[in-house]
Amino acid sequence: MSATSHDTRGSRRTAAGTPAGAPGTKPSLRARLGGRQPIGMLFVSPYVVYLAAIFLYPLGFAVWMSFHSYFFAAPGVEVARPFVGLANYEEVLTDPAVWRSFLNIAVFLVINVPLTVVGSLVLATALNKKLPFRSFFRTAYYIPYVTASVAVVGVWMFLFNSGGLVNRVLGSLAPDPSWLVNSHLAMPVVAVFVAWKQLGFFVVLYLSALQNVPNELYESAAMDGAGRLRTFWSITVPAVRPATLLVLILATITGANLFTEPYLLTNGGGPDGATTSPVLLMYQRGLQQGHPDQAAAIGVILVVLITAISLIYRRLVERD
Amino acid sequence: MTTDVTARPGGERKNDGTAPEPAKKGPRSIGSRIALLIGAFAFLFPFYYMIIGSLQKAPDSSPAGAFPHLDNLSFRNYTAIDSAISLGRSLVNSGIFTGGVILCTTVFGLLAGYALARLHFRGRGSTFALVLLVQVVPFQLLLIPLYVLIVRDYGLADSYLGMILPFAINSSAVFIFRQFFLQLPPAMFEAARIDGASELQILWRIALPLCRPALLSVVLLSFTGPWNEFLWPFLVTKKQEMEPLAVSLANYISTVSSSAANPFGAILAGACVLAAPAVALYVIFQRHFTSTDIDSATKG
Secondary structure (H helix, E strand, O other): OHHHHHHHHHHHHHHHHHHHHOOOOOOOHHHHHHOOOOHHHHHHHHHHHHHHHHHHHHHHHHHHHHOEOOOOOOOOOOOOOOEOOOHHHHHHHOOHHHHHHHHHHHHHHHHHHHHHHHHHHHHHHHHOOOOOOHHHHHHHHHHHHHOOHHHHHHHHHHHHOOOOHHHHHHHHHOOOOOHHHOOOOHHHHHHHHHHHHHHHHHHHHHHHHHOOOOHHHHHHHHHOOOOHHHHHHHHHHHHOHHHHHHHHHHHHHHHHOOOHHHHHOOOOOOOOOOOOOHHHHHHHHHHHOOOHHHHHHHHHHHHHHHHHHHHHHHHHHHHO | OOHHHHHHHHHOOOOOOOOOOOOOOOHHHHHHHHHHHHHHHHHHHHHHHHHHHHHEOOOOOOHHHHOOOHHHEOOHHHHHHHHHHOHHHHHHHHHHHHHHHHHHHHHHHHHHHHHHHHOOOOOHHHHHHHHHHHHHOOHHHHHHHHHHHHHHHOOOOOOHHHHHHHHOOOHHHHHHHHHHHHHOOHHHHHHHHHOOOOHHHHHHHHHHHHOHHHHHHHHHHHHHHHHHOOHHHHHHOOOHHHOOHHHHHHHHHHOHHHHOOOHHHHHHHHHHHHHHHHHHHHHHOHHHHHHHHHHHHHHO
């Protein structure tokens, strides 16, 4: 899509550029091989080389590793890394801890994604009006997003530990065991934490989508006597559907990358592994226990699942 | 995967002046104002509490402790966290890591964005496709192979280069520069070409001085990423004197804090130091921040 718009812009530029550029230039071999400004190749070459070395090669390496027996050896030592077919996948898929981590992330997504979508759309709709202190509210919502997870995790620990402010306020209603050490509540707290932290970004995303909803739609709805809820449901929600798809996909990708929160907030995936995420497990399996091949297999499975979920979202959102 | 969805909202993003919805006065908007206020409280209170907690001599988690009490205030926690993780050293490491990322992102992004917008060369279409592709490669998949390559094979553990490498290019930066140069009138560049300027001169003398707004956006965009990043520098650093602040604070939270006298106070003091630069930059330059993030999110 963007590539197409890029091409049209390019040709428009060509039309403007030809009369000026034509007189002096000879249609040289150089121009035919490299284009009108072959120096462009030089300009993009650092980027492309980087891309190949830091993204494309490791990408292929990850998939390769997941089909081979790979372990850490001393640098420079040649070791055999035999092809083992699906053995790594078999190993991780028969491991209850791996299943547990995928189940955990499913619990996370079921809580986090709806909360993110509904929360950010409601706040964006409320913000998309003339009201006092509008930019104050926008700033307030965005601040957690620009702050390091490590920093805000500290406050959440202070708030949610067993003697923390939240439990003091709740008094006898406080859960026992407390939030972060309760295997039923720990993952929901992590999911709410991440939703809280990311919400500002999605509010801004929805705000920009709302700018493009034609005013006439609201005017005619008001003429027909539609109430506020009705207007929200029948006009706003369908109008921002492309943005909703983007929010769904981005929130899911963020959730699937979960690492810092279970590592710190719940002390390394506890209690009883209730918050161990696949990425945390990849770190433990791959780097702590020395099975990078199995970790790579978990990574491949995770990415395949996310892609599948994104395609399902797309189906669901674009159907009606 | 996400491009076609988003091409639309990004294109016509405009200022925050007038909202499309007619302003509604009266009782009907009270509900949404209350929602906004509750929201703002929920978003800001933890930050307020972070500052209060960092100043308390003894941790006071009672509701009354949420208000400042003069006799319980001190900067002791800041000295405690400083002696535990060496704030200065950590800040220098964070600064070098972040500065290196900003420099690389800007230089590579500017060159690629300018070339993609204004130059005709073989491979331009495929380069652009590649830039889009990077946006959908998930970091989880790259985690293990990048660790093997950078830390094991190239021996870049405990080095700034090892921290910077995976973040040194950023497709969002390329998009921001490309978008900016596409908006400029082509005649400007053609005129310079007729005058016999080389492409490098055009870039240096014309494009670079013009692109300050885009440059600011890219710098801000690439600040928060490395400054806040935990996982990658955590994997790369083994020595404490190389750890950026996010990593040293996280290590303090997960290990040392149990033995400290007022662990929460020290953690929150470190958290304030870690959070302050990013929050300050955002509050000062928020207009640039919001627009870049939408650009990067919706153009990708």
